[in-house]
Each structure stands twice: as structure tokens, then as C-alpha cells.
Amino acid sequence: MTATTAPVGPVRTADPDRFRWPADFPRIPDQDWTRQDVDRFGLSYDSVGQHSWYKNLEPTVSQVLAALGEHKVMVDYSSGTGILTKRLLSHIDHPVGIVNVDASPKFLRVALENHGHDDRVAFRLLGFDKARKQLQTLDEVIDPSLVDRGVDIITSTNAIHLYYNLTETLESWAKVLRPGGLASVCSANLRNPGRRAGDWIIDETVEKVNEIAAELVAREPVFADYREALADSAAMAGHTKLREKVFVPVRPLDVYLDAFTDAGFKVRHVFDATIYAEVEEWFQLLSTYHDGVLSWVGGSPKVDGRTPSDLALKHRLFLIRYSLEKLFPGQSSFPCTWSYITCSR
Ligand SMILES: C[S@@+](CC[C@H](N)C(=O)[O-])C[C@H]1O[C@@H](n2cnc3c(N)ncnc32)[C@H](O)[C@@H]1O
Numbered sequence: 001m002t003a004t005t006a007p008v009g010p011v012r013t014a015d016p017d018r019f020r021w022p023a024d025f026p027r028i029p030d031q032d033w034t035r036q037d038v039d040r041f042g043l044s045y046d047s048v049g050q051h052s053w054y055k056n057l058e059p060t061v062s063q064v065l066a067a068l069g070e071h072k073v074m075v076d077y078s079s080g081t082g083i084l085t086k087r088l089l090s091h092i093d094h095p096v097g098i099v100n101v102d103a104s105p106k107f108l109r110v111a112l113e114n115h116g117h118d119d120r121v122a123f124r125l126l127g128f129d130k131a132r133k134q135l136q137t138l139d140e141v142i143d144p145s146l147v148d149r150g151v152d153i154i155t156s157t158n159a160i161h162l163y164y165n166l167t168e169t170l171e172s173w174a175k176v177l178r179p180g181g182l183a184s185v186c187s188a189n190l191r192n193p194g195r196r197a198g199d200w201i202i203d204e205t206v207e208k209v210n211e212i213a214a215e216l217v218a219r220e221p222v223f224a225d226y227r228e229a230l231a232d233s234a235a236m237a238g239h240t241k242l243r244e245k246v247f248v249p250v251r252p253l254d255v256y257l258d259a260f261t262d263a264g265f266k267v268r269h270v271f272d273a274t275i276y277a278e279v280e281e282w283f284q285l286l287s288t289y290h291d292g293v294l295s296w297v298g299g300s301p302k303v304d305g306r307t308p309s310d311l312a313l314k315h316r317l318f319l320i321r322y323s324l325e326k327l328f329p330g331q332s333s334f335p336c337t338w339s340y341i342t343c344s345r
Contacts, residue, residue: 019071019095019120022145027122033105034112034123042081042110044288049083051285053202053277056186056338060157061087063184063342072152073097075176077138078159080104082111085121096120099142099151103128103135134165137172150178160256161189161203162248170263174345183265183343188336191252192272195337199274202336203247205282205327206293210243212323213294223315229296229304238303239296246292253339265343272340276333283321290316 021027028034048054065088068074076085079100088098100115102108103126115121124141128134138154139147154173163169173183188202195201214230217223229235257267286293290313291300297319298312299305308316328334 017070017095019097021097021122022143022149024145025122025143027119028112028116029124031125033109033125036105036109038109038113039106041288042104042106045107046081046083046110046114048281048285049081049086051278051281052333053188053275053281053336054083056188056273056275057084057087057157059271059273059340060084060155060184060186061091063182064088064153064155065091067153067182068092068096070094071096073099073146073149074153074155075099075101075138075142075151077101077154077156077173078103078162079111080107080159082114082121084155084157085111085115089115089118089120092120097122099124099146101126101138101141134168137168139172139175142176147176150181151176152178152181154181154183156183156185158187160185161187161251164248166256166259167262170259170265174264177345179345181345182268183260183345184340185256186338186340188275188338189248189250190256190339191250192337192339193253194272196274196335199335199337200277201250202277202282204250205324205334206243206247206286208327209286209293209320209323212326213297213319216319216322217297223297223319226297226312226315229299235304236296239300242295242300242303243292246289256341260341260343265345267341267343269342270340273338274335275338276335278333279324279328279331282334283324286320286324287317290320293320 064074074096076098079085079102082100085098085100097120099122100108100111101124102111105125108123108125112123126135126141129136154177177183191201217226217230260267294316295303297316298308301307
């Protein structure tokens with residue numbers, strides 16, 4: 001795939017039992033983001049689907065395959081670039097509908113590139129409502145014809161920890177899900193009391209990377225240029241704020257269970273699994289998000305108006321890799337806990 005405005009390919013028709021979206025429900029909305037170029041950052045995230053820790057999708061895939069019968073509809077909420085949808089469709093031959101919903105037009109554009117040719121897949125953007133200073137909710141972006149029909153399953157993989165308006169988000173899911181429908185979520189970034197000793201909460205490695213990088217910068221003359229930022233507590237508060245936007249502070253499992261209950265769901269099943277992340281692959285992901293990891297190395301337009309030099313960007317990547325090596329000496333991978341929650345409406 002290349003970063004161009006490649007047109008969406010020929011539409012796949014799974015006749016004779018082709019899935020039919022409700023009347024007045026365009027699969028691909030007439031919105032600007034659908035006509036934008038495919039973004040390199042979005043493509044870079046898409047490759048994460050091949051990483052060892054993306055084994056985390058397997059329980060959700062199994063659950064959906066068991067529940068998504070003929071002519072059922074699922075919402076892949078926070079679909080990103082459509083990695084879960086891709087895995088599901090590779091196993092599904094019968095007619096189903098899967099709506100990819102995401103808050104990022106760049107990621108959703110890659111999902112459109114990946115699945116736009118498949119008439120089983122539809123796309124909806126959660127736009128930012130400037131007046132309310134928040135994202136649109138699911139019931140606002142799913143057309144009334146589909147809300148009236150109701151969807152059968154809502155999934156959210158590797159994303160629920162990012163929902164700043166958790167209760168409102170789940171309430172909107174309850175409006176769109178059919179009675180008896182399932183909500184299935186997973187995340188490695190919630191504090192699960194069942195977590196095995198030695199397992200990581202994967203995003204908490206980022207804070208450790210910051211600590212180790214700061215020690216090296218303070219000690220090694222080659223990094224002297226970055227010491228001024230380190231010594232400036234107001235500047236560092238800005239960098240921490242940016243980091244916590246990308247790698248958000250972790251909330252306990254109970255917060256999620258209570259929010260589901262408060263939104264009218266019944267919590268059916270909670271379990272966890274240890275999944276190993278390859279250090280090298282985690283380095284690749286942190287490199288993609290380097291601005292959210294170590295923006296104090298060279299600065300960031302989002303924090304202090306500075307654009308990091310090429311050298312500073314090289315130093316960032318070096319410091320991330322060095323810190324991971326210090327954190328996991330001689331290890332090729334590290335264990336993380338993924339938590340899975342299944343609820344019904
Ligand atoms: C780590 S990615 C996971 C993508 C995909 N589900 C997967 O497992 O590969 C997190 C996704 O959540 C989306 N997201 C971030 N904040 C969100 C919010 N408040 N509401 C809905 N989606 C959000 C992002 O745009 C991104 O696509």
C-alpha cells in the first residue's frame with residue numbers, strides 16, 4: 001500500500017446472500033476525510049497488527065466469531081486502521097455488517113483503504129464537537145436507520161482506557177445496542193488486581209523510559225543540550241501533559257465495571273491473560289509516538305513551540321532504545337496483562 005489517494009477498489013459482492021445495510025445508510029459517508037491522502041502515521045500504526053502482542057485480539061476474535069451470525073451487525077468501536085475487522089473478515093464467509101468507528105480521520109482513512117472494497121464494512125468518524133468540546137457519541141454518528149435496527153455486538157480493542165468521557169461513551173453504546181446484545185472490550189492499560197507478579201501494564205513502561213533517559217541525559221555530555229528542559233519544571237509539566245495525552249494515566253478495573261453497570265449493562269465475564277511484547281516491536285511503536293514519549297528531547301511544537309532538529313530526533317530514538325534495554329536487560333520480550341470484559345445489554 002502506498003501513501004496516495006488510491007481509489008477504493010472494486011466492491012466485493014457476496015451474493016446470493018449479500019449483507020444489506022438499512023436503506024438510507026451509506027457505507028462510506030460523504031465527508032472530507034474519505035477523500036484525503038492516506039497518512040504515513042496511520043500506515044505506520046497499521047503495521048502494529050503484525051506485532052507479537054497483537055495476539056491480544058485472539059479472545060475477541062473467538063468471541064465475535066461465536067456470536068456474529070448471519071445478517072448480524074457489529075460496531076468495531078475505536079477500530080483504528082481496521083486491524084480487528086481484517087482478522088474477523090478473514091474467517092467470515094457469511095453476510096454480516098461491520099461498522100468501523102473511530103475518532104481519528106487518519107486511522108479511519110487507512111481502514112477505508114483496507115476495507116472500502118468490502119461491502120460488509122461501513123465507516124463512521126466520531127467528529128470533534130467544538131461547541132461541546134468533546135467527541136460525538138456513537139448514537140450521533142450511526143444513522144437513525146441503523147440505530148432503529150440496533151446492532152448486535154460492540155467491540156473496543158486496545159482503546160477503552162483512552163475514553164475520557166467513559167460513562168457517556170458507554171451510555172451511547174447502550175442506545176445503539178439491541179437488548180441482549182454484547183459489548184466486548186480489551187485493554188492492557190487498566191489496573192487489574194488479578195495481574196500476575198512481574199506482568200507490566202504496557203504503557204507504564206513509558207514513564208520508566210523517561211526516568212532512565214533523564215538519568216543518561218544528566219550524565220552524558222553529548223546530551224547536554226537537553227538538560228535545560230529537564231531542569232525547567234514548568235516546561236517538564238507541559239511535556240508530561242503531552243505524554244499523558246498519548247499514554248494516559250491508568251484507571252482501576254473497577255472503574256470500567258462500574259461504568260458499564262451505570263450505563264445499564266450487565267457484566268457477564270471478566271478475565272485476563274499474560275501476553276508477551278517483543279522489546280524490538282515495542283520500540284517500533286514508541287518510535288512512532290516518539291513525540292508523546294520524549295518530547296523534552298529537542299522540544300515539541302505542541303508544548304514549547306520548538307521543532308526538534310534531526311539530531312534531536314535521532315537522540316530521542318536512541319534514548320528510547322537505550323532505556324528499553326536498561327529496563328529489560330538481555331530480554332527479547334516482556335510480559336503484560338491484557339484484561340477482557342464482556343457485558344450484555
Ligand atoms: C491503540 S488504537 C487501537 C485500534 C484498534 N482497536 C486495534 O486494536 O488495533 C486506539 C484507537 O482509539 C481511538 N480513540 C482514541 N481516543 C478515543 C476516544 N475518546 N473515543 C473513541 N476512540 C478513541 C484512536 O483513534 C485509535 O484508533
